[in-house]
Amino acid sequence: MITELFSTTVLIGILASGIRLATPYLYAAIGETFSQKSGVLNLGVEGQMLLGCFAAFYVAFTTGNLWLGVLAAMIVGAVMGLAMAFVTVNLHAQQGISGIGFYLFGLGMSDLLFQRLMGTVETVKGFQKIYIPGLSDIPGIGEILFNQNILVYGAYLLVPIAWFVLNKTTLGLKIRAVGENPDAADSLGVSVAQVRYFTIILGGTLSGVAGASLSIALLNVFQQNMTSGLGFIAVALVYFGAWKPVGVLGGALLFSMVNSLQLWIQVLGIPVPSDIAVMMPYVLTILVLVATVSRVRAPSALTKPFERDE
Amino acid sequence: MRSRLSTLFDALLPVLATLAALAVGAVMLLFLKVNPIEAYAALLNGAFGSFNSFAETLVKATPLLLVALGICISFRGDVINIGGEGQMIVGAILATWVGLTFTDYPGWLITTVALLAGFLGGAVWGGIPGILKAYFNVNEILSTVMMNAIAVQLMNFLLRGPMIDPAQADVASKIPQTARLLDIFQLPRLAPTRLHMGALIAVGLAVLVYILLWRTTLGYRIRAVGQNPHASRYAGIKVPRYMVMALLLSGAFAGLAGAIQVYGVNYRMITDGSASGFTGSAGFNGIVAALFGQLHPIWSIPASILFGALLVGANSMQRIVQVPSALITVLNGLVVVFVVSSEIWRRRRQRRRLAAAPEEEPSPKPDQTEVQKKEEAQP
Numbered sequence: 001m002i003t004e005l006f007s008t009t010v011l012i013g014i015l016a017s018g019i020r021l022a023t024p025y026l027y028a029a030i031g032e033t034f035s036q037k038s039g040v041l042n043l044g045v046e047g048q049m050l051l052g053c054f055a056a057f058y059v060a061f062t063t064g065n066l067w068l069g070v071l072a073a074m075i076v077g078a079v080m081g082l083a084m085a086f087v088t089v090n091l092h093a094q095q096g097i098s099g100i101g102f103y104l105f106g107l108g109m110s111d112l113l114f115q116r117l118m119g120t121v122e123t124v125k126g127f128q129k130i131y132i133p134g135l136s137d138i139p140g141i142g143e144i145l146f147n148q149n150i151l152v153y154g155a156y157l158l159v160p161i162a163w164f165v166l167n168k169t170t171l172g173l174k175i176r177a178v179g180e181n182p183d184a185a186d187s188l189g190v191s192v193a194q195v196r197y198f199t200i201i202l203g204g205t206l207s208g209v210a211g212a213s214l215s216i217a218l219l220n221v222f223q224q225n226m227t228s229g230l231g232f233i234a235v236a237l238v239y240f241g242a243w244k245p246v247g248v249l250g251g252a253l254l255f256s257m258v259n260s261l262q263l264w265i266q267v268l269g270i271p272v273p274s275d276i277a278v279m280m281p282y283v284l285t286i287l288v289l290v291a292t293v294s295r296v297r298a299p300s301a302l303t304k305p306f307e308r309d310e
Numbered sequence: 311m312r313s314r315l316s317t318l319f320d321a322l323l324p325v326l327a328t329l330a331a332l333a334v335g336a337v338m339l340l341f342l343k344v345n346p347i348e349a350y351a352a353l354l355n356g357a358f359g360s361f362n363s364f365a366e367t368l369v370k371a372t373p374l375l376l377v378a379l380g381i382c383i384s385f386r387g388d389v390i391n392i393g394g395e396g397q398m399i400v401g402a403i404l405a406t407w408v409g410l411t412f413t414d415y416p417g418w419l420i421t422t423v424a425l426l427a428g429f430l431g432g433a434v435w436g437g438i439p440g441i442l443k444a445y446f447n448v449n450e451i452l453s454t455v456m457m458n459a460i461a462v463q464l465m466n467f468l469l470r471g472p473m474i475d476p477a478q479a480d481v482a483s484k485i486p487q488t489a490r491l492l493d494i495f496q497l498p499r500l501a502p503t504r505l506h507m508g509a510l511i512a513v514g515l516a517v518l519v520y521i522l523l524w525r526t527t528l529g530y531r532i533r534a535v536g537q538n539p540h541a542s543r544y545a546g547i548k549v550p551r552y553m554v555m556a557l558l559l560s561g562a563f564a565g566l567a568g569a570i571q572v573y574g575v576n577y578r579m580i581t582d583g584s585a586s587g588f589t590g591s592a593g594f595n596g597i598v599a600a601l602f603g604q605l606h607p608i609w610s611i612p613a614s615i616l617f618g619a620l621l622v623g624a625n626s627m628q629r630i631v632q633v634p635s636a637l638i639t640v641l642n643g644l645v646v647v648f649v650v651s652s653e654i655w656r657r658r659r660q661r662r663r664l665a666a667a668p669e670e671e672p673s674p675k676p677d678q679t680e681v682q683k684k685e686e687a688q689p
Contacts, residue, residue: 043451047643083647092657093650096390096451097601101646104594108639115634116342224636225584232455239449275467282459289448 008140010268014260015144019152020218021256022249024049024210024227026155028234029241029248030162031206036238037166038199039179039301043099044084045207046231047106048077052211054110057222058117061124066216070151073212074205080106081204085197092305103231111224118222126220127151151209151217158206162245175199179299182306192306207231229282236285242296251288255281320656324602327648328616335641339633349631356626357619363626365503369575371618373398373567373589375512377596378603378610379519380436380563385605386523387556388536393439393454394564394593395585396461397432401565402572402588403465404431406579407473409491409572417494424495425511425569432565433558435461440557444550450557458593462585469581487580497574506574512614515563519607532556564593590621591639598642601649617642 028045035042052073060069084102087093127149135146166172177185178195186192210231215222233255241247262277336346357367377394384391391397405428412420435457442448469486478485497506523529534542535552543549568589572579581587599617603610620642624635 041451087647087651091651091654093647093653096392097597098647098650100392100594100597101643101650104598104639104643104646106643108636108641108643111636112338112342112634112640115636228584229455229459232452236452236456239452273467273471275463275470279460279463279467282456282463286442286448286453286456289452290442290446293446293448 010264012140012143014257014264016147017263018253018257018260019144020148021259022252023152023155023213023218024230025234025237025252025255026158026249027206027210027213028231029237029252030158030245031203031210032235032238033162033241033243033245033248034166034175034199034206035196035203036302037179037243037299038175038196039182039299039304039306040085040088040196040200041095041099041235041303042081042084042200042203043096043232043235044080044102044106045099045203045210045234046227046229047103047109048080048204048207049211049214049227049231049234050106050110050225051076051080052208053215053226054113054211054222055208056212057124057215058113060126060216061118061122066127069216070209070212073208075208077204077206077208077211078201079204081201081207082197084204085200088200088305089193089196092307095303095305107225114222114224121221121223123221124216126215127217149217151213154209155213156249159245159249166245176299178306179301182301182304186306186308196306207234210234233281233285236289239293239298240285240288242292243299254288255284258284319659321604323652323656324604324613324645324649327652328602328645330648331641331644334644335637338637338640342633344631344633349627349633352627352630353620353623355623356630357623361501362503363622365501365505367615367619367622368509369504369506369618370590370621371614372506372509372512372574373571373592374596374599374617375516375610375614376567376570377564377592378600378614379512379516379607380432380560381597381600382519382603382605382607382610383523383529383532383563384436384556384560385600386536387532387552388539389440389443389553389556389560390451391436391439391454391557391560391564392451392594392597393436393457393561394567394596395589395591396454396458396593397435397561397564398568398571398589398593399461399465399585400435400568401428401430401432401562402568402579403468403473404428404565405569406488406491406572409495410473410489413492417492420495421497421573424573425566428569428572429562429566432568433562435565436561437554437558440554440561443557444553454557458585462583465579465581465588466583469579473579475578485580486583488578490578491573495573496577497570504575506570508570508574511570513611515566516607516611519563523607528552528555564596567592567596595621595642598646601646 028049032042032045055076056069056073059072060066080102087098088095129147129149132146136142166175174185174190174195177190178192182192214226237248237251237255240251258281262280265272265277266274339346339349356363358364381391405424408424408427409420439450439453439457442453443450466486469488473488475487475489478487497508499506523533531547531552532555534547535549539549579588595617599613600610603613620638624638627633628635
């Protein structure tokens, strides 16, 4: 049975679903990269994703319009981001703990709305694979890279965009300055609060899309707590990726590939206890954090509220 | 007089935060077309309406209090332990294993050993992220969350495989649960309700944690490291060691909570595949209770009872006005957000007080000389 794992079709299957499964990690982790770069640890990602998941699914299910679903998820994520920004920027609340508060809020709220508005698990016809003439027909590679749906492509497109914005634009410079040395940025006339509001809301919006990608592009259902820790992993991926979009991409792929492998191991019935297989990505995260974190430096002002010295 | 008033105000902040959360909850209920007064009345009645329901509230409060005690220790050491869920599970696994393996010994002995095993299991599960933070600079929030996920899978694996109830191993249903503990190992009931001795243990430990934090060198150093790691290092405190201790102890109390759930309530472990299926999210809700209790072990007692009441009341609210009990998770989240947000007023007033009366004893920030004095008092 182990040999089956190495047949071409299975390998292609593992890689193709690995590429696909990286989608929610990418949206959420790239969004989190922005907020952490500006000095804010948003631990509420999981809650934002869950609400995004539900909003996207519910709107898509009732209106039949998938894009409206994505929009709903973005709005929900942005509103939660706005609340998070107010609490951490204006009220200087401890970021880690308030993030847990937002997580509990999203967890409970998505469950509550699901039970009140739907009650039963339904399915929706989510975003379909896009056929790209020529590219999709390339044997192997076509199946892996060019046979995915639009939200998957969007996630990968986000990586170079984030890199460009963070490194090549004035906005990116401001974000990095606010995260590294808010006092200096402030004295140069950059509004620390404005920049942080922007990044936290952007992070929330992208977390919402991450949720939408789960419920209307990848799994096409909504269930209580369906993210099951994915949002927390996305936060870990930012550390993993050393606060660089490309690093985040690497981490997301590593994670999703291990996940995909684990799923295929179960599908093929290879006698590895599935619980142990599911455990592996988490063990991997801890090991990778140990290996990388001590080598790279976090943004200096991460988790520190900014207050002007009077 | 003014300072006494403001102390009172500080103590009331979490209460105000909770009232605010309940108010937001009421608005949400209105949107769901439910009469909030009816819903909250059902909740109150469910939690305190009868002797039985109050006992049930205390049963739910017990794991919250134990987790909260651990949170008091770790948060005061400025170490954020989000791993209560996993620590509870691992503590419960170890305690259950003790009870199922050593069946030929007196009940009181095995129960004691099992609870200690739970304490130990939680300590290990909290100690690992502690070591990772102190010596490898790994963010403890992330590592404790990962340790939660690992613990869940460990539980699922053990309960489906090596530790499965022999009666389930042979039948088709294969419910993932362990065998039931012998009656003699179970924690005694306190009244003709489900209330068990674990509640008393938890209250006793709250006093002990108070003593630990304010009357021992260990507690003093944990708090000093939490308030000012640089000054602490300068004063000769080995900062990494006390970070590990804070997380380790925090995990230990959560582990004990898990063990007590098994020996006092369920008498076996059973999994629905998720962490909350076993813990009832006490690992998270304990954080809420501790924050509400201002990270003070004694204040955590009423705080835990309050949140235990919310959990019990939620069930009757669900029955009577058909509001999903998930509302309580929403409210808990709001309480956390509101409590940490309201801290700003406390800090502001503290600063104003200092500015107004500089000769007054400053806030309990361990300035260096104080730390040194204490350190010198130690052999």
